Amino acid sequence: MAEARPAGARIGSAQTAFGQTLRRDAWWLELAPVILLLGGFGVYATLRAFEGSYYEWGPYLSPFYSPLIDVHHRWWPWSPALLILAGPLGFRITCYYYRKAYYRAFFLDPPACAVSESGKRQYRGETRFPFILQNLHRYFLYLAAVFLGFLWHDAFHAFFFEGHLGVGVGSLVLLVNILNESHMLYAWISLISVGFADFYVRMLASGAIRDVRLL
Ligand code: FES
Numbered sequence: 001m002a003e004a005r006p007a008g009a010r011i012g013s014a015q016t017a018f019g020q021t022l023r024r025d026a027w028w029l030e031l032a033p034v035i036l037l038l039g040g041f042g043v044y045a046t047l048r049a050f051e052g053s054y055y056e057w058g059p060y061l062s063p064f065y066s067p068l069i070d071v072h073h074r075w076w077p078w079s080p081a082l083l084i085l086a087g088p089l090g091f092r093i094t095c096y097y098y099r100k101a102y103y104r105a106f107f108l109d110p111p112a113c114a115v116s117e118s119g120k121r122q123y124r125g126e127t128r129f130p131f132i133l134q135n136l137h138r139y140f141l142y143l144a145a146v147f148l149g150f151l152w153h154d155a156f157h158a159f160f161f162e163g164h165l166g167v168g169v170g171s172l173v174l175l176v177n178i179l180n181e182s183h184m185l186y187a188w189i190s191l192i193s194v195g196f197a198d199f200y201v202r203m204l205a206s207g208a209i210r211d212v213r214l215l
Contacts, residue, residue, distance in 0.1 A: 018118035019111065027112040034105035037188065038098075041195050048198055052079030057204035058211070059158045060170040063177055064198045067150045084147075088194075091144040094137035097187045151178040167215040173200050 021027065048064050055065040069083045070076040076083060092098055103109050110117040126134045155178055158171040177190075177197040203209045 016116040018108070018116055020116040021112075021114055023112070023114055027115055030112060031105045034101045037191065038102060038105065041191055044195055044199075048202070049081040049085050050079055052081065054202045054205035055081070055198075057170070057201055058168075059160050060168075060174060060201045060204065060211075061154045061157070062198040062201040063151055063154070063174070063194050066147075066154050087140070087143045087147050090136070091140040091147075092191070094134050094140055095187065096137070097184055099134060148178065161213075165215075166213060168211040168213050170200055170204065170211050172214075173197050 045064065048062075055062040056068075061068060065081045065084075067084060069080050071080055104111055108118060126132055155171075155175045158174045159165060159167060161168070174197055177193045204211055
């Protein structure tokens with residue numbers, strides 16, 4: 001298929017310098033929260049996935065570790081989170097909204113609408129390796145539906161304390177975490193909530209805080 005450029009897209013062509021634009025607004029301001037939030041989440045999630053501990057407290061299970069597989073390390077000596085990471089990670093990384101966010105914020109390709117990207121690279125869209133793999137998003141969506149089932153199970157389980165019905169702050173944290181699956185705003189909300197749900201369980205499991213029992 002022929003490579004298409006939007007009308008009037010001289011900016012962004014090989015002749016323009018990086019960052020060249022006719023825009024007069026502070027377009028770069030959009031990048032800062034993405035770098036902070038997405039970058040921060042990436043670092044935190046990576047550290048947590050490799051940590052391999054503090055993922056369970058009472059009836060609460062961190063979403064980073066759900067479903068929990070080979071918890072006793074019979075055949076998998078490393079963190080159980082690494083066994084399931086590819087599912088949720090692949091789903092988020094191939095999501096159209098996140099793609100737009102990290103292409104702009106981390107690859108600066110382009111840094112914003114109507115702002116020139118760098119160098120003499122030719123735009124190839126997502127037609128070549130490795131970006132052609134982004135087309136796997138629909139299959140990751142099916143996989144995400146399976147993970148969602150596990151998260152619902154975990155949220156339900158979080159309301160039972162030693163066999164008795166109860167509500168802790170953690171029960172609500174895990175419940176709220178599974179209610180957000182959508183774009184833009186919800187993409188951010190779900191990113192923050194899944195990180196917070198893991199952080200909350202980690203704080204409880206390490207003894208840093210105590211769960212507040214509501215009922
Ligand atoms: S495009 Fe499918 S979850 Fe974002």
